[in-house]
Amino acid sequence: MTVASTPSTALLTDQYELTMLAGALRDGTAHRECTFEVFTRRLPYGRRYGVVGGTGRVLDAIENFRFGAAELDKLAADGVVDEATLEWLRDFRFQGQIDGYPEGELFFPGSPLLTVRGTFAEAVVLETLVLSIMNHDSAIAGAAARMVSAANGRRIIEMGSRRTHEESAVAAARAAYLAGFTATSNLEAGRRYGIPTAGTAAHAFTLLHDSEREAFEAQVASLGTGTTLLVDTYDITRGIELAVDVAGTDLGAVRIDSGDVGVLARQAREQLDSLGATRTRIVVSGDLDEYAIAALRAEPVDGYGVGTALVTGSGAPTAEMVYKLVEVDGRPVAKRSSHKESRGGRKAAIRRHKETGTAVEEVVYHVAPGAAEPVLGPHDRFVQIPLLRDGKRVDDLPTLEDSRQRLRHALVTVPWEGLKLSDGEPAIPTVFHTA
Structure with a gap:
């Protein structure tokens, strides 16, 4: 069997989506105007807020979502869909409208994170594409935001590429940077973003x-005295002594990657200071997560390197988002399955704030002719923004740097108890005004 070496963007869809498409094209329902929404029914255990990640990547993916000859030939050869469906896919271009929460925005259970409007046919084929990106990137961004909060202003570097899929590594680096990480070790993420x-x-x-x-001499000769030397390969005390002897007191940093890093950081600080390297920073790494970072807050640590916990969502590898049909030809529709209920109708949201800036609730409301819209208070704001119009990206969408600033500001608005790492209620309650 021959396996394609280059993955197809178009086939980042599930067969059941194409099955629905084929059936809808056959009976004429494919062209009904529909609204799909992305939301989560609950936050992962232990999380009090979610962070929207991947919106920019979703828009890139939709704009480039095409079924070329190779993809269509494969579908035909496998008998996945009939000829009429193949012809529809051949000319597919998303021509609908998308609104959503911008990247870096906080979300809670029921938040309408993405609203996709178009024909059933063109919207249904996007489900897996949208969810695969947003579930992954939002999970990483949520974990990363907790780590950044725990680091309390200290430098934090993403270095988890070896612990995940090669493309996930690039996406994880982007999501971590969105959440406030200082840098990444992934060079492709640096090139691409x-x-x-x-x-x-x-x-x-x-x-x-x-x-x-000799190892230290070679590294300093290549990268200069501002480099970071790994000092715990053998004996850490001897390693620090050699590092300062080789690089001098202007050594940039030492890294500790094993052992009880809190105790070792204190000892390293004392030794570095005694050797005159008072400006040499201490970076720690080795299976760190937000809890370990928080535990090190009182230690003389200047920076953290985080890998495995970050790229696996630190115990929550998915944001548990779903993509559900909520409106057909202007008529609300809703799923009633036990524990998987949805609320019918297109929705939007307002984030309400106190005068001090603290967020107090998220109001989700119907968007429809005749539906009452909540009154916007002096400190409230709409959460959704336009993303695509007639299949085209709207002008002046937030950049990645804009989204970093958005998240930084959003976290300041969260009540202090909502920033705890322990399990509890969502930081901001969701109120549904959808009657």
Whole structure:
């Protein structure tokens, strides 16, 4: 069997979506005007808020979502759909409207994160594409935001590429940067998204050399004294001594990657200061998550390197988002299945705030002719923004840097108890005004 070496963007869809498309084209319902919504019924355990991630990547993917000859030939050869459906897919271009929460926005159970309007045919084929991106990126962004909060202003670097799929690694680096990480070790993320990159040598580099001193000398000769030296390959006390001896007191940083990093950081700080390297920073890494970072808050740590916990969502690898049909030809429709209910009708949301700026509730309301819209208070704001109109991206959408600032501001509006790492109620309650 021959396997294609390059993945197809068009086939980032599930067969059941094409099954529905084929059936709807056959009976004429494919052209009904529909509204689909992306939302989550609940936050992952232990989370009090979610962070929207992946919106920009979703828009890129939709704009480039095409079924070329190779994809259509494969569908035909496997008998996935009939000839009429193949012909429809051949000319597919999304021509509908999309509104949604911008990247970096907080979300809660029931928040209408993305509203997709178009014919049933053109909207239904986007389900897997949209959810695969937003569930992944929002999960990473949510975990990363908790880590950034725990770091309390200290530098934090994403370095999890070796712990996930190669494309997920790039997306995870982007989501982490969105959430406030300082840099990534993933060079493709740097090239593709303009994210600052950073990194240092691994233990293999030290082991390659006949002595730790020779390894340090080679790294400093190549990268200068501002580099970060990994000092715990053998004996950390001796490693720090050699690092300062080789690089001098202007050594940029030392990294500790094993052991009780809190205790070792205190000892390292004392030793560095005693050697005159008072400006040399201490970076720690090694299976860190938000809880470990929070526990190190009182230690003399200047930066963190986070890998596995970040790229796996730190215990919540998905944001649990769903993509549901809520309106057909202007008529609300809703799923009634036990524990999987949905609310019919197109919706939007207002975030209400106190005069101090603290958010107090999220009001979700119907958008329809004759539906009452909640009154916008002096400190309230609409959460959704236009994203696509007639299949085209609207002008002046937020950049990745804009989204970083949006999240930073949004977290300031969260009541203090909503920032706790422990389990509890959502930081901001959702109120439904959908009658």
